[in-house]
Amino acid sequence: MTPAADNPPDANLSWTAEEHRRAGREVMDWIATYLTTLREAPVFQPVPSEAAAAMLASAVPEQGESIHAILERFEREIGPYPFGNGHPRFAAWVNSPPAPIGIYAQALASAMNPSVAGGNHAAVWVERQVIEWLKSIFGFPHESMGLLVSGSSAAAISGLAAARHAAATRIGWDMRRNGAHIVNEHGSPVRMLVYESAEAHSCHQKAVELLGLGSANMRIVPSDGALRMRADALDAMLAEDIAAGALPVAVIASAGTVNTGAIDPLDAIADVCARHGVWMHVDGGYGAPAILTSEYRMELAAIARADSLGVDAHKWMYVPVDAGMVLIRSATSMRDTFSLVPPYLRSDDDQHGVHGPPWLSEYGSEQTRPFRALKVWMALRYFGTSGYARLIAHDIAMARYLADRVRATPELELREPQGLSIVCFRAVPAALDADDAAIDALNQRVLASLQLGGRAFLSGTVLHGRSWLRACIVNPGTMPEDADAMLDAVLDAVMHEVRSYL
Ligand SMILES: Cc1ncc(COP(=O)(O)O)c(C=O)c1O
Structure with missing residues (x-):
């Protein structure tokens, strides 16, 4: 971020137009960089425990800080640790990336307040x-x-x-x-x-x-x-x-x-x-x-x-x-x-x-x-129902692509049938002569190491008492190569776990 004007010592609610523009430019620069470089970043990395502890230990600010200092702090302490959604290889729970129009709608709604x-x-x-x-x-x-x-x-x-x-x-x-x-x-x-x-x-x-x-x-x-x-x-x-x-x-x-x-x-x-x-x-x-x-x-x-x-x-x-x-x-x-x-x-x-x-x-x-409605209003105007139909159909097609890849992978079992854009599957490696409980435990460990590994992020669930990995694709930025990369990351995690089990 580039420096913006410091707040006057008596911080107040009445910024000049120039202060708004400078802060807005800094914020928008960050958003533009963040959203267009996500693909190269880890899907997820947990907040380091010292950083989390420092956050909780820090005192209530008594003196105000400059806008620039606050945005720098955001960039350093908060921005690097997102939830993960938005990344094309995040397919956990049901969390989509933000439509850019919605980001700006939210700012406009806040301005009207x-x-x-x-x-x-x-x-x-x-x-x-x-x-x-x-x-x-x-x-x-x-x-x-x-x-x-x-x-x-x-x-x-x-x-x-x-x-x-x-x-x-x-x-x-x-x-x-x-x-x-x-x-x-x-x-x-x-x-x-x-x-x-x-x-x-x-x-x-x-x-x-x-x-x-x-x-x-x-x-x-x-x-x-x-x-x-x-x-x-x-x-x-x-x-x-x-x-x-x-x-x-x-x-x-x-x-x-x-x-x-x-x-x-x-x-x-x-x-x-x-x-x-x-x-x-x-x-x-x-x-x-x-x-x-x-x-x-x-x-x-x-x-x-x-x-x-x-x-x-x-x-x-x-x-x-x-x-x-x-x-x-x-x-x-x-x-x-x-x-x-x-x-x-x-x-x-x-x-x-x-x-x-x-x-x-x-x-x-x-x-x-x-004023939640503004972002929905703008998104519906921006995409139209036909745009939504196209994007949602893409997500469903990507889920089917992933399901086909899983079906063709001997170490994996696919849960049939799939619904909408969700694919559940689990590792059943032939090298492992294990009972149900051991297979479940293996899949839970695979999920944990996958999530921490930063290459892909799925969630897990239990169906009929058995553990499954679960991918839910609600991201039109997810492409076949992302689905391939998700599967590669899963298989590497499976191999790693199997080796440590044998
Ligand atoms: C099918 C379904 N119903 C309800 C919910 C709860 O919705 P929310 O988290 O928006 O309150 C979720 C959340 O993922 C969901 O997937």
């Missing part, structure tokens, strides 16, 4: 516009509503809170006033149940616990061989539980599981939910944007039948973290669940005046809300 709770200012309309676009992409009806939230975990809390409220209201229980210890007209406790497969993301259990429903009241619906929820089993469980007097609150279906990218049979699940009058929450955190591709359009079409949907633009839409979204089929139900308007926030339906349309804070739990 609105609270998007409500009012008649542009950020409110941008968020409403983004919600309208999402409704159109996912086939949600006009009377639905949504919000930008921090991610699918927050979307799960919103969706399940609305589901819980709707279920209680149906049997005449005022959930908001009386809480979750629901009793029927005879004063007997009513058991509220939530249904998901064992492959559903853990954020749903957290949401169930936070909402006071209790994880013991989660019913795990069996999956088929492709790890998709079995709609027939769900049907039978719901019938049995309802006959026993329970109150089913919601079924959580996955539009792409985090483990394998399996897509639950959404249409069949929607039929079952409709038959039993139960709320369907679709977790589209990872997979829902694949609806934009011609390949997955039909399989994901029944997302349109969900009562609530979580989607993460910060995953497969490449928008910088955080950019989650929740859609709820009934705006009324969403507002009934969350709206609480004290006198100091009353907007009196002043649609076109200062207060604008109903405040967005009436549809969720947060009051002050960031």
